[in-house]
Amino acid sequence: MWVSVLLSVVVGAIAGRSIAAEVSAHRKQRPDRWWDPECDVCDGSLTATMIRCTPEGHPQRVMTPLLTVISGITFGAVASAVPSLWVLPAYLVFAAAMVTLTVTDLDTKLIPNRILGPATAISGTALIVGGLIDADISAVVRGAAGGLIYFGGMFLLALIARGGLGFGDVKLAFLIGVFAGYIGWGPLVVAAVGGFLIGGLVAIVLLVTRLSRRKDSIPFGPFMTLAGIIAVVFGDDITRWYLR
Ligand SMILES: [Zn+2]
Incomplete structure (x- = not known):
């Protein structure tokens, strides 16, 4: 049981980045971006921490690090409650x-x-x-x-x-x-x-x-x-x- 919860936390943390990419694609009315969030303001890519963009340093509205944490916790919590694997x-x-x-x-x-x-x-x-x-x-x-x-x-x-x-x-x-x-x-x-x-x-x-x-x-x-x-x-x- 705890193994599936732990694995789910990891999957959730990884999915957080995809979620951020999808949210920014939706805001800009662009096709799905499964992995790479774009800058909210320009179309540049983001720094490693994903808090700012690389070309101009624009701060991002969708905080990828925060989403990673929230998504990891949510996935783990849900996994702890499923009736079966x-x-x-x-x-x-x-x-x-x-x-x-x-x-x-x-x-x-x-x-x-x-x-x-x-x-x-x-x-x-x-x-x-x-x-x-x-x-x-x-x-x-x-x-x-x-x-x-x-x-x-x-x-x-x-x-x-x-x-x-x-x-x-x-x-x-x-x-x-x-x-x-x-x-x-x-x-x-x-x-x-x-x-x-x-x-x-x-x-x-x-x-x-x-x-x-x-x-x-x-x-x-x-x-x-x-x-x-x-x-x-x-x-x-x-x-x-x-x-x-
Ligand atoms: Zn930018």
């Missing part, structure tokens, strides 16, 4: 998607289809394959149901909110619902309710401290992804604590 690859793709989409949403207030689409297809297929090898049919069915339930709920909210909630958030809910639901019904509830709890708390803090005015829109995606990771890693524990 057969679904570990699926959950690592899910972790990569959560980190990437959090940063693109904070950076550009968008959850791009070009990242969410392939991430959902690849991680979903890997999860079904892993679940079938495990012969854990009930988990596969629960995952599919979880995705549809969270998607359906957010779809209704988006209709009611009329523009207050982007359709990117609705599609993101499907992916999170699948991976939280695969673990259990409790984690699914933690993912769905947790997003609103964390989002509400942060909105209140921002309004009270006047860091944000009522009119400013706060991207909701990062709260959903954070709650999704918490649900996958601690969802069972939180459910047990709540029902105790």
